[in-house]
Structure formats: C-alpha cells, structure tokens
Amino acid sequence: MISPTATLLISCPDRQGLVAKIANFIYSNGGNIVHADQHTDFAQGLFLSRIEWQLEGFNLPRDIIAPAFEAIAAPLNAQWELHFSDEIPRIALWVTKQDHCLLDLIWRQHAQELPAEIPLILSNHENLRGIAEQFGIDYHHVPISKATKAEAEARQLELLQEYKIDLVVLAKYMQILSPEFIDRFPKIINIHHSFLPAFPGANPYHRAFDRGVKIIGATAHYATVDLDEGPIIEQDVVRVSHRDTVEDLIRKGKDLERVVLARAVRLHLQHRVLVYGNRTVVFS
Amino acid sequence: MISPTATLLISCPDRQGLVAKIANFIYSNGGNIVHADQHTDFAQGLFLSRIEWQLEGFNLPRDIIAPAFEAIAAPLNAQWELHFSDEIPRIALWVTKQDHCLLDLIWRQHAQELPAEIPLILSNHENLRGIAEQFGIDYHHVPISKATKAEAEARQLELLQEYKIDLVVLAKYMQILSPEFIDRFPKIINIHHSFLPAFPGANPYHRAFDRGVKIIGATAHYATVDLDEGPIIEQDVVRVSHRDTVEDLIRKGKDLERVVLARAVRLHLQHRVLVYGNRTVVFS
Amino acid sequence: MISPTATLLISCPDRQGLVAKIANFIYSNGGNIVHADQHTDFAQGLFLSRIEWQLEGFNLPRDIIAPAFEAIAAPLNAQWELHFSDEIPRIALWVTKQDHCLLDLIWRQHAQELPAEIPLILSNHENLRGIAEQFGIDYHHVPISKATKAEAEARQLELLQEYKIDLVVLAKYMQILSPEFIDRFPKIINIHHSFLPAFPGANPYHRAFDRGVKIIGATAHYATVDLDEGPIIEQDVVRVSHRDTVEDLIRKGKDLERVVLARAVRLHLQHRVLVYGNRTVVFS
C-alpha cells in the first residue's frame, strides 16, 4: 500500500523549534511524512518523537540520510535511530519447554503480522525441536547449568552473530541472562506474568490463587540487568474467579502471554517503541 | 503546571511539507510546541493534526494568531480551529429524568476534571430541579410535545444564546432534536447504549437480555441529523451474565454511560477530537 | 486430579424442592457432588441447573443412571442431558481459507486445553490441507456451489456420521448452512465479528472503519436457522483507534475470534452451557 518508508526515533532535551527542524530536514529533501507523533516529558525536560516518511521521491540516498541527520542531531544532544521499512529484522526465539508463545509468534510471522524473519530457535532443552523442524527453522540446543553458564552464553552470542540476529525474543525462556550478556546484546524482549498485587518469587500462580485474586496479567518488556524490571512495552489482564483452579490461572496466563508478547514484538518491529530511562513511549 | 497554550486542530488534503509549514509558523513566532500529533488517512488523502504550544513567549498577540495562520491555511484548503486553554467553554447539560450522567458531570467539573463552566441545566421535566439548586446551577424547564416542538426548540436556542453556551451535553435527554436545531447549534455530545449485536428500537435492554448477550456497551458521539449515527468519540463495554436481570443490565449500563460520556466531554474540552466525514480522530 | 465425573444439565418449570430432589438422587446413590450451580429465570418461571458428581463410589452403573433419573425428571417436565467426563467428544473443524481459528483450536487440543478429539477437518476449499497433514488430521474437501449445495450437505452429513462427530465448530467456514442441515445436525458452534453499533451485511470491517468505531468484538454462538442469531456462548472486545487501518481491524478481529471461539468450545465441552429459548446459561 505504502512504498518503503524511513522511520526516525529521536529523543533530546526539549527546546523550541525541534518539530520544525526535523520536519524541515525531511521536507527540504523532498520527503512526504506519513506519520509524526511527538511527546514531551516535562518532568525530565525531554522531547521524544517518531517520524516516518516515504522514501520514494526523497532526494537523499539511504546511506547519506544518517550522516546528514547527524549534523542536525549532534548540536541538540539527541539520541536517535533510523530504520527502513524494507530492511527486515531477524529474530531469534529463545524457549525452554513451553510452546505457546513460540507457536504463536511463528504463526503470526507466517500470517505476515510480524515484519521479520525467524531464522533461529534457541533452547536449553531438546523438547521443542519438532516444532522448529515442522516450520523449517534452525534449532540450536544450548544446555545450560551453573557451571557452564559463561560458556553457554558465549555460544549463544556466537549463534546470534552467525545468524545476524537483530532481536532476541524470550518466548518463555526460563533462564536468567547474565548482566554481561545483556550488555553485549541489549535488544531483548521478555514476557512474564503480572499480578495485582505482585507475587515475586516462586510459584506466583499458586500464591495468586491462594490470595484469591480476581485479575491476572502479563507484561512484555525489554530485558535489563534487573531481569523483570526493564522498560514495559505492553501489558494486559484477564478476569479470574474462585471457579478457576491454579491450572486455569496458568492456562489463562498463557493466553495472555502470547497475545501481549506478540503485540510487544510487533510494536518493536514497527519502530514504535522509544526507550528512555526505565520507561517507554509507545507511539501507537 | 503549564502556562496557557494554544491548540490548533487542522485537516487538509495531504501534501508534502505540511508538518514543516505548521511547525515553522509556530517556531518562527517564538512558540514552544508541547504536543504535536499527526495522522494521515490515506484512503481519503487527508492530513489531520493537533498541535499545542505555549503562549508564553509567543510573539503574536492572540487576536492576530488566527488571521496570520489563515494566510498559511487558505492555500492548503485547510479546515481548522484555534483554541486557547484559558478560555473556559460553557456547557449546558440537557436532561430528562435520569440523574446519573448529570451528577457525574457536575461532580467532575467540581473536581476540576472538566475544564469548563456549567451555568445551565435544561430539561423537559421538573424532576431534577433539586439537583440544580443544590449545586447553584440555573435550571430551565422547557416542556416539549409534538405540537410545541418548534416553539420549544426556539426557546432552547434562546437560552443557549443567553447563557453563551459553547457545548450542549445530552446527559440522558430523551427527546429527538430536529435537523433544524442541530443545524443551528451543531456542538452537541450525546450518549447512548450499545450492544453486540445491535438492538435498534424500543426496549433495547430487554431485548439484549432476551438474547442473552454477554457484553453491553455505551457510545458517546456528536449528535447529527441521524441522531445516533454521528461521529463516535468514545465507547466502552462491561461484561454481563445470565445472573444479571434486566434491571442489572440497566444499572451496569448507567455506570458505563456516565464514564463514557465524561471521557468524551473531557476529550472534546481538551480539543483532542477532530471530526471529518462521519468519523473522528481522537488525539489522546 | 478428580476421578471421572457425571454432569447433569437440566431445565424445567420452577417449583419447590427441585434442588432437594436432584441432590437426594445423587446422595442416596452414594455420589459426591463437586459442582452444583442453579439459576432461576423468574420471567419464564424456569429452573436451570448444572450438577457434577464423582462416579467413584456412585452406586448406579453408568447405563442405569439415565433411566433412573428419567423417573424423577419425567414428572417435572424436565429437559436434561447427562455427560461423563471420560467420554471424549469428537469435533469436526469446518474451515474455508483462513487458518487462525483452525490452528488455535488444534494447538489447544494438543495442549490439553480442550477435552476432545479432532479427527476431521472439512473445507469447501483445498487451501488448508497442508495444516491437516502437518497434524495428522483427515481433511475432506467438499466443494460447494448453489447448484451442488444439497448434494454437498448430504456428503457433509455422511462424513459427520462416518467420523462419529459430536460437535461441529465453524472455524471461519464462510458458507451458510441450510435449515435442513441444522435440523439434522444441531450441535454447531459458530464465530463471527460483532460491532457497536452493528454493521450487518457485506464488508463489516470496512464499514466499522468508516464509522470510526473505538471498539470491535467477536461473538461465539450456536448456529441456528437464523445463522448469526443463535444463542450466544461468549463475547469479547478489543479497543481500536484512528491509527488502525482496515487491515489492523481485521488482524485484531482475528485475535479476538480465535480466543472467543476457543473459550466457547471449551465451555461447551465442559458441559457448562445450557440453552433455553434463544439464550444460554453459562455455568462458569
């Protein structure tokens, strides 16, 4: 429907004329803006924006856009990213034994809901190899234990490099990543359960059941060193009642997890998520 | 928190450079943009935008802004509105006998959730005069019948003029407005029940009950000549079950109506709603 | 966790002592009730109930339970069904070209969320044969046209009989069933989109988009002669905005459809749905 577009995600200290500066850069080079959204965080004095424009008719060659824009961005102390809609990101799905998020993401990629390739599934177990084979995706089993963790993460990084992976999706990968790993490969989306109130620690569904909660939730977020404390991309909830057993809570939680994770991955792939501090702006 | 702002709502045929043109107008006159959001309806080739900027430091006097901007807007065939955040709109609440939306809107206005004044309550019955007196709001009883409709509407228009009303909120006003009335006073927000599927005609709650619906809803929209077919501002739903009697459906419907109507009125008062064709863009 | 159970779904004219009568029947035969729920529709003077009890320790052999209970039910003018939790129903999934509901139901059956077997996929097209093969399910292609409709339905009924099917799930089957067919095989669950307000007829998503709706929904119901007017089992909605294109509405609608259909099928398989008139009681 729309020809290839460029998308700019930018944040910088707020000051007058920012929208005009960026819009002029695009307009003076012949670009047609198809989406522009801007947000100001007044508490932090921060300007945040997402601008998407058609590359057809844009006068700057692709490889010149970034350096040309840097001339504008540098004096503003801006942090920014530039993406082209026809450069398809490559995702690695990391799993352990549960298949619900894995199958859901593969199905959505097939249904063209996710503008991405999925060349790699990586797991610390063998259980889900069959699914990988069914869909013709490479499956690498990297077992992990306390003793072998450093070595295993080195192997994982090697695979990410080999497969030219842009984004890791922890689709129910039940291992904690080391700070060193996250430092070296920071583009990671994770999904986990959420409760009102929270039940940190082991067996959260059992404890939520014991407390008789009426709502359970799921949160998709970027992985950071504090594993479940990274910037939130998407959340949703579902009602439960005393009729629901612990197994029902887990089943309903799985339904939520796959929907919430898929939405977060899609938002990320459309370059709609801008992270600053420990929070996100989602331009949706 | 923020000094007074100006807000521009604009729509025009899409073309290159629109964001730049508008942003430059504001920047070159010393304005600081605090919110800018833009949407393109590709099917209709329409550009739609909301831009809000601080008046403090803006070089143009207020009464010059509109004519100055018209010089830019006219060649674009743009339709636009300009609002100042410290010019407080005046609302007339129209009611019949039910008080739930009326009380809710008055309470929110007191709680400073609605940036508006409410100088006038207008009703085709006497029932709710007590509430008006309790809150010190003028109450005008304009009875209406088939025979007196034209006359009654003339009186209503007179009152809207006398009280310098900017917005009519039909807070459960159970009369149909004539096309002539809507033509002469087009800023009207209405609330009505919504069902999946729809039950047009009389006694919708009874018929929704008979059908055993599991969800009921409410829709707030601008009134148009097709009374319940105007541009939608906000909708929401609530779950129901076989345990709910018709009375329960009505009670839950009332809860929805007051929340959905209040959200719609607030969005309108913040100049976040842009109508085009029979639909809205809500910049929220 | 629980040994096999018997579930009784019963409705009859309301009168004193019904709960006692049924409970005594179970208790006096040594049964332990694990779930009992009762509802009275006062408008219709109707008593409706679901009772589930453990078969372990129950003194009546399975084939005697129904005739023994009929002795109690007949004088009450009751309509009732008896189900055993270890008699696994057999489902036929009917599809046309879309795969989202099909894959979702198969996945849930694999994940043991649906207590059923799926021996048969039936379609009026060849498109989804690959999925059937992938999961080892028989796929029958029964093309259908105005001219061949009667013949095709005869073939469909033959297949349902051959595969001993208990429940047909129309998992996006885009053909209308004849009243004769529904008459001969009445256990059919269908899924369709729902809007506030409704957009009957062709291209509902396009028309909902044109109207700028803020919420879209999906309804799962039993198929009746009035195809989309049968008793509702489950409904749900999702928010949309002006940012959503028609394609986005369709994509979000698909997500809803698969969740709502799966919930309805599960409720039916657990014998939690009691139909009376054109409505349901869902004992959940």
Next chain:
Amino acid sequence: MISPTATLLISCPDRQGLVAKIANFIYSNGGNIVHADQHTDFAQGLFLSRIEWQLEGFNLPRDIIAPAFEAIAAPLNAQWELHFSDEIPRIALWVTKQDHCLLDLIWRQHAQELPAEIPLILSNHENLRGIAEQFGIDYHHVPISKATKAEAEARQLELLQEYKIDLVVLAKYMQILSPEFIDRFPKIINIHHSFLPAFPGANPYHRAFDRGVKIIGATAHYATVDLDEGPIIEQDVVRVSHRDTVEDLIRKGKDLERVVLARAVRLHLQHRVLVYGNRTVVFS
C-alpha cells in the same frame, strides 16, 4: 419483584450429601430456593455454598430458622451466616479529604443500587462536612494523631455502636486501623490502588508513572490486620499510556476506585461474598 428472602452462606469440610441436607432443610419447611450456588475447594477439602429462598410460604418463623439450622450445621463443623433481605444493613462511610468514593456511594444508595442505609459519615478531617449536610447524613469529626489514636478509636467504636452500624466502608480513609480495632469490629471494606507490578510504599502513582506502566488497577478487600492484604472482593483495571501524566493516573485511578468499591459493597450487601482463609468466594 421477589418477596423477602433468606440467604444462607455456609462453609464446612467437604463430605457427601451436603447439598441434599441443606436443600432438604429448606424444602421440608416449605421454602422455594431462588438461588443456589456451590463451590468446592479441593485443595482444602472445603465445601462452600450460598442458598437463597423465599420466606413467603416458609413454615419456620424467622427467629426459629437459625436455631433449627444449627442442629444440622453443628455436626458438620460448619461456619454459617443467615441474612434476611428486608433487614437493611447500616453503613458508616469513613473518609479523609477525597470525596469521589463518598459521593459515589451516596449517589448509588439514593439510586437504590445499594440495599443499605447510610446514617453516619466519619472523618479525621472537617473537609467533607458540607457533603454530609447536603445529603442529611450525620458527620462526625474524630481527629487522630499518634498520641490520640487509642482514644480516637475508642470514640469511633462508640459511634459505630451508637449508630448500630453493620459495615464500615473505608471510602478513602487514609489512616491505618489498629489490630485491636479490627478485632473488635471486623466488617470493614477498604479500597486501594493496584499496579502491575506492585509499588508498595509511598507515592505509588508517581512510581508507576516512572516505570511507564500501561495498566493501573484498584482492589476492594476486607480490612485485616495486614491492612492491604485482606481477602479480595473485586478488582478492575484501566489502560494508561505515556500521554498520561501522574495527575491523569490519579484521576483514572479515582474513577476505578469508586466503581470497584461500589461493586464490592454491593456484593457484600447482597451476601454474595464468603470469606475463608485469606480469600473469598464471590457467588455472582
């Protein structure tokens, strides 16, 4: 619509024949059951039930029902409550300075949504006296400080006794109740914000904002010695985004609080909530 009813809430160790025993007690005394719901907590081996029957035609005089039922309940080690629908409970609303829950509950009581009387508003401040006067409800100001806490609570208990209060609703009462107080007057419903994840301690809305949560919630529960840890009656959530300031979160939180608190109070007044351990069964 329905003549006065009696409602029995009962829990006891699970065993065969419980439903029959209770139903027979009612039937043999000429009662017509209008609602019967039963739940079994298998983990705890606990039977829980709510049964409501019409008093018209019931052969036992009201004051004999409880002792007669105790003869059945005692051997079962049952805990039970008996309520009559025409004995209207008396509520005390406790507030500090915020009025949103207070006004909402008063409005609902006027609209006959809450089957209760509200003879008393009690506050540790003077701010909301005007509302009490407006609605003709007695307002008692009991200031409280660390030094005067014991004395103030004695005064509060005195007032509850004097006004024959059955239920205290903490409608944004911002003081912690002592364990001694809760011990002496245990029927207390509280409302508080809920977040995914949780933000215990001060300024939760600010911290939820800093984390960029996408959903905020509210929880209504019975007050226990662990103030915000009591059995949950009702919860709900609302979506938020980066567009929402801390003030917006607080405003949306207030909307949630009043709806969730009102639902919980109504469920309690209809005797639909059965507490066991630290959780509830809500027979709704």
